[in-house]
Amino acid sequence: MKLKLLYSDLKSDLDVIEKELATAVNSSSHLLNEASLHLLLAGGKRIRPVFVLLSAKFGDYSIDSIKNVAVPVELIHMASLVHDDVIDDAETRRGRETVKTQWNNRVAMYTGDFLFARAIEYITVLENTYAHEVLSHTMVELCIGEILQIEDKHLIDQTVRDYLRRIKRKTAILISASCALGAIASGADEKTIRHLKRFGYYVGMSFQIIDDILDITSTDEQLGKPAGSDLLQGNITLPVLYVKNEPTIAPLLKEMLDGSISEDNKQQLLTEIRNSEAINHAKQVSNMYLQKALNEVKQLPANSAKKSLQNIALFMSKRKF
Amino acid sequence: MNEALILQHVETYKKNILMQLQQSTLQKYTGIPVVDEDRLFFTILPFLNEEDWDNSVEVSAIAVSLIFSALAAHDLVKEENATAKSQQLQVLAGDYYSGRYYQLLASENKIDLIQLLSNSVAIITEHKSRFYDLEDYTLEELIQSIQLIECKPIERFLEYYAYHEYVYIMNEALLLAALKKELVAFENNEKTFYISKSKIFQSNMDTLRLEIEKIELTLVQDVRSSDLLNESLKDAILERVSNHSLENQLREG
Incomplete structure (x- = not known):
């Protein structure tokens, strides 16, 4: 069985998260847009947002509000991968060139910093x-x-x-x-x-x-x-x-x-x-x-x-x- | 507050900032974190001018400096071949310092300030990227980018605590310092952060010089005639501006 089948009932909410991720990484910088989209398109299991959504089911669940938590945790994961690829000098990830390979280490640093910053900015909607x-x-x-x-x-x-x-x-x-x-x-x-x-x-x-x-x-x-x-x-x-x-x-x-x-x-x-x-x-x-x-x-x-x-x-x- | 006391306060803040960033492995391999004293001075300008300044403002000012230390660590990562242990840890140093600023403000429940500052970091990365993408930018646009990169979190901090009157001086002084540093390094054939990556800068060096002179002239006049700043602080600001004087730096270089 594929992992995604296990949370197929979350599909519509995960689609919301996917769209929101694309909005979150949208930048006025052409270069950062390209690098961030490159990462988004590489996909991933989105397992961290899934855990956020499932855990939120134990409280007052609303995708409109919980997306503000699910999106940042995935952004943090993505950002740490971009920086990890610089540390590991990795050429590819999930079959695609890494940001540091396609551009350079410095662009990878900025892309990761941008994603970290967006993640924190996003979750500040939560006043807790x-x-x-x-x-x-x-x-x-x-x-x-x-x-x-x-x-x-x-x-x-x-x-x-x-x-x-x-x-x-x-x-x-x-x-x-x-x-x-x-x-x-x-x-x-x-x-x-x-x-x-x-x-x-x-x-x-x-x-x-x-x-x-x-x-x-x-x-x-x-x-x-x-x-x-x-x-x-x-x-x-x-x-x-x-x-x-x-x-x-x-x-x-x-x-x-x-x-x-x-x-x-x-x-x-x-x-x-x-x-x-x-x-x-x-x-x-x-x-x-x-x-x-x-x-x-x-x-x-x-x-x-x-x-x-x-x-x-x-x-x-x-x-x- | 006299000149000696001003310097003492800057030094105390610097120590507090470094305390927040202590991490033995990082220190061993990447050295002491970068804390830019000019930025620090202009961040705490209202305090040095004896404005109301409580513990919450102090912690927030420290957090602003942590952001710059984080960004500076990542600027030290080489564009290619960052495989040495010290370089790998430089990547993590930036992330660690960045996490520390968030942690510090979260512990103070400054969620609205976290939002403003994280947005300013996103803006900085966007403007730094301008020096790496292939789009055409004008000299004016790039100078504006440098100002945002150098100042945005401090501007947000000053505005958040309603120290609006200090924003202009901070913005102009830090832009001036950055441009002078770049120009001097470039003319001494040393590494530069902005000029070496921009043909627009390189083909407009005279215009850049004139722009620097114009900013300096206006800033010096504005500081001298300011009703806001106390006299010792005016001297300290002018001292900093003149320390960055092109002539002095070129002579030293």
């Missing part, structure tokens, strides 16, 4: 201090997550705890904030906000672990980029942490992190990790977070959105690529 505290905290934490990722690159001595701390900030926190903001903006009660915030956090953790597993287990075609590219960039992920000291893996891993690995050895390293218990072990950790997410859903008030949240969580944590 707590919502702004949540979002601003999220933006700062996202950066700290990225900073940690750069700091931890090539560091073989890091722990599972370091990894979890990093992915919390890198991925889980924005999904958690999306859920919390949807609930806050619709006036849901505090207990519901708390459950949704935790749900988003757990789903985000589970999702990122699966993402890191897939980087190793998928083919280049499935990923749309070379398999193992995270590892090649020096990012040590959970499966790698579980097997980093295995005698058949340690020397190859060292070569990989030194950047001296041959293509044959790289394939051998990926095969060794794929065939090890590390993948299953990492899947178990992802599953543990998924179960925690599902437990949070159980505690939410009865509502049609409960089932959708549950299904999306299951889909995101069980996906094959």
Whole structure:
């Protein structure tokens, strides 16, 4: 089943979000317009707006008002991707040239800054201090997550705890904030906000672990980029942490992190990790977070959105690529 | 408020701003954040002129400076080959500082000011982009872009707190400082932010010089004859303007 089918009942509202995103990135600058539209057309799952909308169903739902939260979280996600592509020197994303490749790094910086600024401007329609505290905290934490990722690159001595701390900030926190903001903006009660915030956090953790597993287990075609590219960039992920000291893996891993690995050895390293218990072990950790997410859903008030949240969580944590 | 006290206040503000931006990894690889003292001086001009200035205004003034530090960090990212660790962290420094300004104002419940300032950041990025796109802009339009890039968040801040009378001086003084800095760097064959990217500037250097002289002359006259500013502050402003005098800078360069 495709992810979009799981939230097909939100289709008309997501169409509103899509139109609103196009309005939000509209600029008096020809160049920024082009760069932003380039990003919009690249598409994406729009999973963060979906979490905002579903979470808003636990309060007084109105697409006209909730779009002011759903649009900014997607803009923040888009902006961080544009800047990430500069950091990673990425040539393509989702099969299209990145902004930094099509123009240059500086234009990518301005495009990201423009999107961040528009996101903040957009959400100020919401006169709720707590919502702004949540979002601003999220933006700062996202950066700290990225900073940690750069700091931890090539560091073989890091722990599972370091990894979890990093992915919390890198991925889980924005999904958690999306859920919390949807609930806050619709006036849901505090207990519901708390459950949704935790749900988003757990789903985000589970999702990122699966993402890191897939980087190793998928083919280049499935990923749309070379398999193992995270590892090649020096990012040590959970499966790698579980097997980093295995005698058949340690020397190859060292070569990989030194950047001296041959293509044959790289394939051998990926095969060794794929065939090890590390993948299953990492899947178990992802599953543990998924179960925690599902437990949070159980505690939410009865509502049609409960089932959708549950299904999306299951889909995101069980996906094959 | 005498000259020494003015300098002391600017220094104190600068310390407070840097405190807000402290992040050990960023500091290690990207150095101390850029805090432009001229911009800071003109942001707190009403305070230096002994206007009413409470804690909320002070926090907002700091937030305005954080915005400029964020934008300055991103201006330090190279157009090509930004793969060094220090460059990667420069990208994140800008995003981090930007998040800090939002966080600071959110904690003060200044949602309407956040709206004004984030809109001003969007405007700045639009005008910076003018120096990278292929559209034809006139010299006047580009000078206006520079003024917006240099001043817009400060203008919004001053207007928000009803310090309207200070907007004109701030706008002209910061435009003047930016243009002079550009011209001097260009004439010394150093890197420039605006001129090197614009053929219009390069083919109209004499007009640019005249424009700078005109702005300076008018600004000096207006400051001297101002009923708004106290005498020490007038001296401090004129001192800043003359520190940027083209002749001085060229001689130093």
